[in-house]
Structures are given as C-alpha cells and as structure tokens.
Amino acid sequence: GTNARIEGGALIIEARREGPKITSARLQSVAKWQYGYFEAVAKVPTGKGTWPAIWMLNDCLRHPNEPGSVGWPDAGEIDIMEHVGYDPTRFHFSLHSGKYNHTIGTQRTHVEPCADAVDRFHTFGLDWRPTSIAFYLDGREVYRVVDWRAHDLPPSFPLLPFHFQFFII
Numbered sequence: 001g002t003n004a005r006i007e008g009g010a011l012i013i014e015a016r017r018e019g020p021k022i023t024s025a026r027l028q029s030v031a032k033w034q035y036g037y038f039e040a041v042a043k044v045p046t047g048k049g050t051w052p053a054i055w056m057l058n059d060c061l062r063h064p065n066e067p068g069s070v071g072w073p074d075a076g077e078i079d080i081m082e083h084v085g086y087d088p089t090r091f092h093f094s095l096h097s098g099k100y101n102h103t104i105g106t107q108r109t110h111v112e113p114c115a116d117a118v119d120r121f122h123t124f125g126l127d128w129r130p131t132s133i134a135f136y137l138d139g140r141e142v143y144r145v146v147d148w149r150a151h152d153l154p155p156s157f158p159l160l161p162f163h164f165q166f167f168i169i
Helices: none
Strands: 004-007 011-015 016-018 021-024 038-043 053-058 077-082 092-095 109-112 122-128 132-137 140-146 167-169
Touching: 011 140, 038 077, 038 140, 077 122, 092 140, 109 140
Parallel strands: none
Antiparallel strands: 004 011, 016 021, 038 122, 053 077, 053 167, 077 092, 092 109, 122 132, 132 140
C-alpha cells in the first residue's frame, strides 16, 4: 500500500512498521514561495526511528546542475517543525545556511518542550519576512530570528539564501 493518501479532506502521511523498518512518505510541493505565512496542522508519530518534519528548501536544490546553483547548506533550509522519535516531548524549529548549520554546530535552532507532542494534533506556523523569520506552535511564537540577512552570507553564495524561492517538503 501507499503511505500517503487523501482521506476526509485531509492529507494522511502514515508511518508504518514493516518488519524491522519504519516506512513513510516524502512529498514535495510543486509551488514555491518567497516570504509569507505558512501553517500546517499535524499529529506526529512516536517511536525510536521516526523523524517527521515539515520543512522548506531553496528551489535551486531541485536544479543542482543549473549555473549559479549551490548545494546544501549554502542554499538554505527552514525547518518549520522537526520531531525526533527518541525525544517525544519536544519539537525543533531551525534555520540552516552555509554559516549556520548542524554539521558545524552553529545552526540557529530552538527546541520547544511539549508534553503532549505525540498525543494530539498541533498547529505549526512560519512567518517568513524579508528581515525576520518566526516559528509558531499552536498559535504561540516560540522562536524568532531577526535580521538574519546580516549574518548569513556564505562566501560561495552571491546573495542571501532566505531571499529566494523555497518549496515545502
């Protein structure tokens, strides 16, 4: 069967245990955006080995061979929500770029405690503007990065990664 389907007007992405493995689905938007307010309502699975996320990548990563394209992390990543299965009572909200990313321990991230993270649906929001990026959990701002433009200029990237169009995964 498939791990993704529409049911009752809602998109269901189902994590399944299939023998020793957990399977799921990865969906990408065809559309792309530069700035805006984004919101998703989701219930995350629980269990070691799960890692559900709602995130955005620079559209240039879909076309890596085009002139001027750069790879990750220089292209930028916006994690609207990540949930690590072995840490069930916290959500992660992050920005990654060439200068700020987890591979070098400099990512701009916030980990928000949430006792009922896996027990019910939660609303995850992103308010992406030219001079700030804010993350929301159930309508409450939990993390804001202000004037990220002054700090995120990798030498290999001619402009700043969060000034380009991104797609949702």
